[in-house]
Amino acid sequence: MGLGFAATLFRQGAIAGLTALRRRMLVTLELNNKDRAYEWFLAWMAEQNRLVASSSSRSVKWLRSHQLSLETNVEQRSNGSSSVLFRLVAGPGVHYLKYHGAWMQMKRERETKAMQLMTGTPWETVTLTTLSRDRGLFPRLLAEARDLAMRSQEGKLVVRTAWGIEWKPFGQPRRKRPLRSIVLGKGVGERIEHDVQAFLRRRQWYADRGIPYRRGYLLHGPPGSGKTSYIQALAGALSYDICLLNLSERGLADDKLFHLLSNAPERSFILIEDIDAAFNKRVQTSEDGYQSSVTFSGFLNALDGVASGEERIVFMTTNHIEKLDPALIRPGRVDLSVLIDDASPAQAKTLFTRFYGGDEAVTGLTEEGVERLGEVLGSITNEEMQQGRRASMAALQGHFIRYGAQEAVDTCRELFVDRRDAL
Structure with a gap:
């Protein structure tokens, strides 16, 4: 009995000592797929794995991994063609890598019983563990992952669409269109650009006067005059992204619209095209009888109501400004209305x-x-x-x-x- 009691004490003491030693000597970094850095890190791992395979990586060395996950990106073009890109990343499980001379354990876990309610995507977590003395390598690694993601989008325009209550990239980043390639009437493009730049410089001015920091633009004119093309070119010139919002999207309701407009990504334009048709029942009702549940009053409240968000720029386009309700184009909802006309x-x-x-x-x-x-x-x-x-x-x-x-x-x-x- 005495030997058994002593063995139990020794085992518990060893476990406690090992736990204390682990806490003192090891440091852990956790990333989950709700954070933007999660996708950056996976892309960085895929790139490093490719470099190691080609013997061109000097900073990272991998042990061979037998657990891989496939990520497929599909870009569907308006002419019906499409392109598919495959990327192999480390799958759920335990992996090891040597980064700048320090060994790290990477553990990717996937929660199969719980899913994100709106997107149906399982919750995932990546945990990096290394010696406490090497904790300074974590910011360096994340900075490399961020820079890699930024370089892949350098000189390109990212278009996002609403996926549930989140904004997700749509297809691959598009090449930026030069602003001078859009030929508008004399002074028209410069007027819009100067107004946007003035708005971006006056954040504190808005705050000091208690004015909501948001701006709305309406570009109206006949079809094919260059309204959407100019918005895309302006976003590229300012290094902004575009969040394309379709008010007729299946499942979109007032509460989701509030959330989307209040949580738009930083440095992005929210683009709503053909706003005159947004609340036309003929357009809103699909072939199977579905009708969008976004109400006109809900849309107005999302633009400048009590629940509306700030720090955003909304662009709306229309071919028929005469069909718009005066409540929609009043100041505060549309701060600048510009005619983009046919060719002069x-x-x-x-x-x-x-x-x-x-x-x-x-x-x-x-x-x-x-x-x-x-x-x-x-x-x-x-x-x-x-x-x-x-x-x-x-x-x-x-x-x-x-x-x-x-x-x-x-x-x-x-x-x-x-x-x-x-x-």
């Missing part, structure tokens, strides 16, 4: 010279020849406008892509239509 003579000439200028080897035209044809196109545009006929910038762009410079000018009159009949 100056716009048509500018777009033409940008398409065909600077490449004499391809077009066979000198800069003077391109300028002369641009003047002819501007004159034709002016004549058609005097007769009440207009052409959109999108129609002109497609026309220029299809034809050479001389032929594009000779056949451009077919693009002009009576806008009253077209609408």
Whole structure:
């Protein structure tokens, strides 16, 4: 009995001593999939695993892992084509790596019994463990993961869509479009850009006066005039992302709309297209009889009500501003309303010279020849406008892509239509 009692005390003492020693000598870092750094870390691991396989990594050494997970990214394009990218990352289980001379244990755990209610994604946790003396390597590792994620998106535009009550990236990051590639009327683009930049500089000014720090823009005009294209280019110029919000999305209700608008990612524009059709029953009702439950009053309250969030920029577009309720476009909900109209003579000439200028080897035209044809196109545009006929910038762009410079000018009159009949 005495020996058994002594053995029990020794075992408990050994366990307590080992636990105390572990607490003193080891440090643990926990990441869960609710944190943005979680995806960065997994992407970093996948990249390091690839570098180790190619013997080009000097900072990380892996033991061979037999537990892998597959992540598939699908990008569906508007023309029906799609691309699929596969990425192999460390799966649930225990893995080991040597980072800058320090061994670390990486344990990935997945909760199979509990799921995120809105997305159905299982909760996951990654735990990194190393010696306490090497705790300074954690910020260094996370900084590398962050920089890798930022480099992969450098020069690109990230578009997000609502997934439940969360914003998720839609497809792969898109290449940024130069702001000068969008040809608008004289001073129109500069007016919007200057207003956005002034708003971003006046955060403290808003706070000192108790004004909610948010801004709303409405771009209206005929189809194909460049409203959405300009917003995308402006977001790229300011290094902002775009959160595309579809008010007709299945399952979207007022409470979810409040949450989405109040929790938009930092440095992002919220884009709501065709706002005039958002509360049209014909548009909201799908083939299976489903109708969105977002109400007009709920949408107005989400924009500037008591429960509305701050620190956001909302862009709305419409082809028919006359159909909008005055309550929607009042100041506070729409702070700046700008007309993006059909092609003017100056716009048509500018777009033409940008398409065909600077490449004499391809077009066979000198800069003077391109300028002369641009003047002819501007004159034709002016004549058609005097007769009440207009052409959109999108129609002109497609026309220029299809034809050479001389032929594009000779056949451009077919693009002009009576806008009253077209609408």
